[in-house]
Amino acid sequence: MSENTFPDRARVDARDKVRGATRYAADTPLPRLAHAMTVPSPIVRGRLTAIETGAARDMPGVLAVLTWRDFAGVASAGYLLGGGRAFQSHQPMLSDRLVHRGEPVALVVAETLETATAAAALVRATCEAEPFAAALGETGEEVTPPQQSYNVGDAEAAWTAAATRVDAAYSHPAQFQNPMELIATVAEWRDGVLSIHEGSQNAGAVKFGLAAALGLDPAQVRVDSAHLGGAFGQKNSMQLQTVLVARAAMLLGRPVKLVMPRAQLFHTASFRPASRHRVRLGADAQGRMVAAVYEADMQNSRADTLRPTFSEITSRLYDIPNYRSAERLVRTDVQSPGYMRAPFEHPAAFAFESAVDELAHATGQDPLAFRLAHEATRDPVTGRPFSSRLLADCLRQGADRFGWARRTPQPGSMRDENGMLVGWGVASGAYKAAMSPAIARLRVRANGTTRLSVSGHEMGQGMRNAILATLMAHLSIDPARVDIRVGDTEAVPQHLTAGSWGTASAIPVVRQAALEVRQRLAELRGSRQMRGDLHQMLARLRRPHIEVEVRGHAPGQPDAVFGRLQNGLPAAGGPEYPDFVSFSFAAHFVEVRVEPTTRRIRVPRVVSTIDCGRVVSPRTADSQVRGAVVWGIGAALREAAEIDPRFGGVLNNDLAEYVVPVNADIGSIDVGFIDRPDLLLNQAGVKGLGEVAMVGVAAAIGNAIFHATGRRLRELPMRMEHMV
């Protein structure tokens, strides 16, 4: 039992997963289950003037065709970032108002999926269309005045006076999370209780959001989100179909299932908005970075405000005495964009870390040495210390593993045995180390079982593993009989699991709960010597169980945050804490090979070294990093939503045309951890991992392409057309 290093341990739910026994929302078996299908809006923006449902209703097996007129008295659950609990404030089907492509205008419920789908195709909506702008850079977009986010020194003056200057524009397309699990809701209304099965990172928001929307007492709503088939930010709040399905189940008195078709999800769920970035960097005559000005525009919807925090990391990656940043929102006619893995940090790092590479090249310096030379020792923004910052260790260890010393600096100077152009690139990444309020309830029983309920959700990141590892580090209990309840509103209050704060929030309270169980046992035992494990000791003490409940929150947060936790509202804190600032850090080293004829780009090798504090679950942490690198490769080279501005919809709205990486795209990924605990942030020493591991990968790829070819690509995804 030690916290110094955690043993390698197989993923606790893997046995069920490899047998197909894990139940995701759409797998919920319920008798008399009816099937629903949505009818998407045929326009982008305007008003529904008529809806013809007769043909659908007349189809044998159809149980109901619901339109907005069936939702009288239902309210929007509100926007997550505006005091509400849904991914956008606009709840479709509450009125005749249409504000984005593909929003549902009707919900068909039938005995079978085939019937529901066929009937949905017969519903005809007539609309009054209004002009729209559905993509960045289109006529009709509304650009808000710039809002300054960070200002240190006098960046404009320092940049103007700099000896070497970089002024570069970068762009990032809209991208979609596309978790493999389709967004699905199964709703059952029985005995005055609404039971929802939905893969969500935020079961609490679904519970309280539904209660608010439907006028129910929250105690009447139960949400089960025990397993998610991936989420990546897209499932971070109440979805727009949830209330539709719930209402249908209540009206019909039967359980109803809706699995949203993949094509519709490109218009009915959140996404990473498009953004454009201008980065100006200046170096003095000695090649020292003295000024950075970072300006960015990010797509938003008309109604809701998602504030980009691009500069939260770029202001701190380096010790730059003069830094200024400002962002503008670009309002467009889309569903509200939201969070997709490293939502702002990945695009920001692509822009900023590309520009840093450009400045290193312009000043004739090795890009690794350049980065190390500008390593910050205190937070340049607040002047506070970092709770821990091992970025330099990441860079040095990663460089060793990668073999950076063998790199020849001149672009185009390296070739492999097949004549391919070889490029080696590096980039750094950071991501806030945030924490949310969390509650853990731990019951260890004499009968050999243990139950641990905690605020948190298992999306595949391995939270259950980290929890088990923490319990096993402190308690002698039977690991095979631990029931870990996450994502269950009936177990403990559930907070949004996102922003890489899941483990850092759950593990400290789980750890504390384990320590309190030990303490309680010690009190029971008194001076008696006892052998055996905890279960056996309880049996000898004739105690059926010990139960403790522990709550925790981020450093410096008031206890009032528990009120938000208990009401399904987000309440995370960080990265700026009263006495320090906290970030996780990453260094990525990438090798690309570019075919000299077609300019095809391949990524045979990546080395990523991470500072995420203590690594509690080594095996799943390793997988998290590999996955994040795959995401970085996808974001850098593959993924873009293609939007025809005349029509306003995503054209490549399926997995054949929205190209995410496949197995053949991925080569070797070597993962390293610094694995030193951050004991200022929390007693478990844990910082976040899932997102920082992606931050900087795209820039490292772009930097490697520059090294291979001398061509600097500033637009994502970097594709063939940019190379020829």
Next chain:
Amino acid sequence: MDDDPAGVPPAISPCLTRREAGLGAALVAGLAPAAAQAAQATPGATLRLVLRVNGKAVDTMVDPRTSLLDLLREQLHLTGAKKGCDHGQCGACTVHLDGRRVASCLTLAAKAQDRRVLTIEGLAPPGGALHPMQQAFIDHDALQCGYCTPGQVMAAVSCVREGHVTDAAQIREYMSGNICRCGAYTGIVAAIQDAATRMREG
């Protein structure tokens, strides 16, 4: 619902009908408990379909439109195969049809007439040891969220049986029909290399 928090459904649209719901099929002893509920006529289930699923005979009525995936999931309650795209673009629905891996979402259920279907639920005997591929997926952490995993495992077993495991590059190519958005690809390749050895020994 505002006026009725206790939840008696109010009177609603006239289009609502109360048809008797049948689970629509499948009296198959031991296949899945829910499937053994009394089958009643489901609207549209006009085709009689006889096939073998995981070694057991199935005799059921299906809608001609039904995909093999929806037959397995919604009628036979074998929910291991997953719907990730419903268009043959992701591989999450992979099952074996007469011993070959196919995308069950893009296979008409009617095409399984008189044929053998193997799903993840039938890969290893219930309660017994795992198939070597399943064990290798655990050992190499070749999964994260687990949603694509049944399809990956079924594809991987075929990949070995087809002989497409000469080297990592060949495995990658022949596993590219199974998208893993969590990005467990390196683990999947390692698991297949490991299991290929164990399957040959076994």
Next chain:
Amino acid sequence: MQRFTYTQARSAEAVPGTGARIIAGGTTLYDLMKLDIETPAALLDVTTIPGLDGIAFAGDELVFGALARMSDAAEHPEVLRRCPVLAESLAKAASQQLRNMATLGGNLLQRTRCPYFRNGAHYPCNKRAPGSGCAALEGLDRGHALLGGSEACIAVYPGDWAVALVAMDATLDLLGPRGARSLKVAALHRLPGDAPQQETVLEPGEMILRIRVPVGPIGRASTYHKIRDRESYAFALVSAAVALDMEQGVVREARIALGGVATRPWRVPEAEAVLAGRRLDRALALEAGRAAFAAARPGRHNGFKVVLGTEAVADAVMIAAERSQRP
């Protein structure tokens, strides 16, 4: 998807008279039915017809039963040895799951991936709704044709196998309401012209029975080179089927066809002529590549394919030539 009847055929002779839509593997048809783009009232499954799934040599011909699966032909050792362009065109298409389902005959009839076609009634599309217009002409045409387009349609023929077959001068044996006939694969697909909804010259109820490929000295030195947006499981940005007959570094005969850039499988005799009778080096291969795209008419977003395609043809020629050195 609207209702339809489903019947299984027991013999090829029974197919033409039924009036039903033929379904084989279903990887295109069922897919498009799910999108409500294909709406057949009756399906006739031909995969239950015995005896049409063989792959064999008959004299100088390689004969593929139309119901053989893509995966069977892709891995057939004799096909790989004597005509790798055919095997590679299949192996680089789709995924193994889909190759296990799709048939060699059905694959020829796969329909375009044009998103304006596939995304349904929100978008004008002359192929899906004749007379509604073509949204791609002034739209996102990165995936659209540079060759063979018309004012009505620039949708790309998405297949690989047909491109290889056109390069190899393959012939189809058909059975239709008016009896049996043979047809060059090169004559199967129509140019879109002003009727893009008519994609092939097949008559209703006419079925492909066999695909015959003459294999002589020109099969072995061949390749199918496919450039995609990812390394596998994607449609071609551009592809080149190349077969050469070479003697001591000199090209006797060349066959070149393009995929991913044209409205139908696109043979380029202009490029073949560049190579014929000349000593091959990469400069000449590049010249052939340029000739292959000389007639290209790029749109707004697909101009890069002229350069990319030129290089891909040149690479393919060099790969094929290397194979001519093999014993």
